[in-house]
Amino acid sequence: MSTRERPAAGRSHVPSVAANGADASHRTPPDRHGEILDAALELFATIGYRATTMAQIGDRLGIRGPSLYKHVASKQEMLVEIMAGMMTELLRRQRAALDAGGDVRERLERIVAVHVQYHAEHRYEAFVGHREIDSLEEPERSRILELRREYESNFRELVQEGRERDVFHTSSDRWSSYAILDMGIGVSAWYNPAGSVAPDELAATYADFALRMLT
Amino acid sequence: MSTRERPAAGRSHVPSVAANGADASHRTPPDRHGEILDAALELFATIGYRATTMAQIGDRLGIRGPSLYKHVASKQEMLVEIMAGMMTELLRRQRAALDAGGDVRERLERIVAVHVQYHAEHRYEAFVGHREIDSLEEPERSRILELRREYESNFRELVQEGRERDVFHTSSDRWSSYAILDMGIGVSAWYNPAGSVAPDELAATYADFALRMLT
DNA sequence: CCGTCCGGCTAACACTCATTAGCCGCGACG
DNA sequence: CGTCGCGGCTAATGAGTGTTAGCCGGACGG
Numbered sequence: 001m002s003t004r005e006r007p008a009a010g011r012s013h014v015p016s017v018a019a020n021g022a023d024a025s026h027r028t029p030p031d032r033h034g035e036i037l038d039a040a041l042e043l044f045a046t047i048g049y050r051a052t053t054m055a056q057i058g059d060r061l062g063i064r065g066p067s068l069y070k071h072v073a074s075k076q077e078m079l080v081e082i083m084a085g086m087m088t089e090l091l092r093r094q095r096a097a098l099d100a101g102g103d104v105r106e107r108l109e110r111i112v113a114v115h116v117q118y119h120a121e122h123r124y125e126a127f128v129g130h131r132e133i134d135s136l137e138e139p140e141r142s143r144i145l146e147l148r149r150e151y152e153s154n155f156r157e158l159v160q161e162g163r164e165r166d167v168f169h170t171s172s173d174r175w176s177s178y179a180i181l182d183m184g185i186g187v188s189a190w191y192n193p194a195g196s197v198a199p200d201e202l203a204a205t206y207a208d209f210a211l212r213m214l215t
Numbered sequence: 216m217s218t219r220e221r222p223a224a225g226r227s228h229v230p231s232v233a234a235n236g237a238d239a240s241h242r243t244p245p246d247r248h249g250e251i252l253d254a255a256l257e258l259f260a261t262i263g264y265r266a267t268t269m270a271q272i273g274d275r276l277g278i279r280g281p282s283l284y285k286h287v288a289s290k291q292e293m294l295v296e297i298m299a300g301m302m303t304e305l306l307r308r309q310r311a312a313l314d315a316g317g318d319v320r321e322r323l324e325r326i327v328a329v330h331v332q333y334h335a336e337h338r339y340e341a342f343v344g345h346r347e348i349d350s351l352e353e354p355e356r357s358r359i360l361e362l363r364r365e366y367e368s369n370f371r372e373l374v375q376e377g378r379e380r381d382v383f384h385t386s387s388d389r390w391s392s393y394a395i396l397d398m399g400i401g402v403s404a405w406y407n408p409a410g411s412v413a414p415d416e417l418a419a420t421y422a423d424f425a426l427r428m429l430t
Numbered sequence: 431c432c433g434t435c436c437g438g439c440t441a442a443c444a445c446t447c448a449t450t451a452g453c454c455g456c457g458a459c460g
Numbered sequence: 461c462g463t464c465g466c467g468g469c470t471a472a473t474g475a476g477t478g479t480t481a482g483c484c485g486g487a488c489g490g
Contacts (some may be wrong), residue, residue: 032467047349050265053447063468066449070467075448131346134262171420178405179398179424186397205386209394209428247437268477278438281479285437290478432490443480450473459464 032071040078045124049079049135080140086125087147090118104162112210113203119188120199126188168214180210247286255293260339264294264350295355301340302362305333319377327425328418334403335414341403383429395425
């Protein structure tokens with residue numbers, strides 16, 4: 001299997017910069033915390049959270065496992081940071097797509113495109129975000145699930161609105177919104193960023209699939 | 216989360232009966248091997264292969280972890296048996312759907328319905344089958360992946376045939392077949408057998424989604 | 431009634447890992 | 461030039477867990 005892709009363009013949201021000591025901005029690579037999360041993310045995505053060891057994460061950076069604790073509190077905390085950042089960012093983009101206005105059709109097209117584009121561009125975050133929910137310990141697990149529920153609701157409600165306005169025709173708002181969501185989620189499992197397909201092209205195609213499905 | 220559902224109607228394919236000693240057919244519950252696989256399946260699906268311990272599987276049957284070794288060779292072998300059985304059965308049903316003939320449209324409708332119905336009725340097998348592929352050790356992992364590739368190819372080729380006959384219209388055989396596959400796979404993650412929705416009803420609806428997407 | 435062996439049990443082994451403790455080189459800053 | 465602490469390192473701890481070894485009760489076949 002191909003490991004090592006994306007030289008360093010990993011997680012680009014998440015607490016962005018600070019979160020550790022204080023003024024980190026001199027010696028060694030500027031942002032060790034972020035580098036560690038990137039390495040962890042790639043491993044969580046390719047071999048799974050439980051299968052990933054601290055030593056493996058360290059290897060990616062050329063340091064030993066225990067040294068990671070100078071930058072992160074625990075393995076679990078890394079997962080929390082990755083998953084919370086992922087879900088928060090996804091929701092943020094979805095809200096922006098909804099707030100951009102337009103008729104139901106346009107809004108649906110937009111949130112599907114955002115959904116798919118995110119799952120292609122950030123396939124590791126997305127993949128981990130869906131696969132490792134049960135690896136989260138309890139206060140956070142429920143918090144993330146709550147965000148996910150909101151994300152899904154926005155889809156369902158939009159489909160419902162479209163159906164009520166007689167723009168969409170579907171036998172079930174719930175099933176069709178799940179179908180649309182799931183086909184986008186699937187992208188994170190097979191999309192290859194090294195291929196020649198641009199994420200926005202894929203997103204547009206999937207938005208079209210969704211509209212065809214609903215009209 | 217709800218554990219314990221389906222009283223005992225678990226894995227219904229897999230080497231069916233024999234495979235262990237020889238004439239097992241007297242004392243204690245008839246088929247211990249099968250009961251163990253059922254318990255393992257449910258745990259693999261709900262908490263994951265690596266997170267499942269032999270002791271937990273034993274608990275479901277009221278026996279200790281080490282006692283399981285009187286019936287199965289190893290934890291890994293249970294996973295192999297479950298996943299190979301799942302993929303084999305899925306392919307068997309798909310082939311039957313294709314062999315039933317009819318025009319492209321009918322055949323597509325049928326393999327989508329089979330796909331979705333299986334993912335609803337056997338959601339644990341399906342869920343584990345997709346999530347735990349990388350938990351398989353190497354000779355088997357590739358074997359299963361090969362079956363999966365064949366399964367996916369059958370979808371893609373049918374879509375392609377439809378497009379060439381000008382029955383379907385899609386910008387990409389590959390993307391649209393992945394979209395259809397993935398929306399069906401998603402079913403195994405959310406379908407609730409305790410609800411009032413019949414798997415065949417869901418299957419018919421999804422088959423309709425797929426056709427709408429392609430025409 | 432006796433031997434066999436099925437299918438359970440407990441104890442023990444051999445690892446694997448996350449995490450903690452404690453040590454130290456070295457660059458920055460006074 | 462001294463010291464401070466960042467960010468590495470090694471060693472150790474302690475828990476978890478797949479699997480093996482060896483014991484034993486009881487049901488069945490003779």
